[in-house]
Amino acid sequence: DAGVIQSPRHEVTEMGQEVTLRCKPISGHDYLFWYRQTMMRGLELLIYFNNNVPIDDSGMPEDRFSAKMPNASFSTLKIQPSEPRDSAVYFCASSDREDSWGEKLFFGSGTQLSVL
């Protein structure tokens, strides 16, 4: 099992540029989550999908952020335009259980985003 795969591992961009982060969940997992981690705010849930449908996007900070899941094996998180305060580690995670995500939540290696 390859686990959750994220790309790129590192992204350095300039303010105002579009950034696209990618995620491939574990095969068979119906739930996909996007988290953001910063020193100040810790790990925050941005959005999650169930069977490719966005269920809760209340954590998405602004309209500059958007997420899609066109099929069961691929999701993107896009920031347009990017700002320096978006600098963080973005994690994708997947799970196959609703009743206890905490026990069956698997994270990707994350994307370290730096916006200059």
Next chain:
Amino acid sequence: RKEVEQDPGPFNVPEGATVAFNCTYSNSASQSFFWYRQDCRKEPKLLMSVYSSGNEDGRFTAQLNRASQYISLLIRDSKLSDSATYLCVIGDSSYKLIFGSGTRLLVRP
């Protein structure tokens, strides 16, 4: 008040020491409780679930106190490899997970 609060540390302890972390949560309706471990520049991984009766896994013991709304993690006989950040994770009634900011542990030789 934050939904989940942890002492950020760092806790700096010698090998072999016993160390304990606490985590408080504000939502009395919280349903599930976990400790995750995160190594430097790595992703979080489940360390153990926390049950009402408490549970133990080798050198690690986790306990839940619903009345006082906190969970704890006890690590006995600390190893160098235990150095990491320990995240307290609370699940609410809709299974949404709230992560604490973590407690950093440094185990020195």
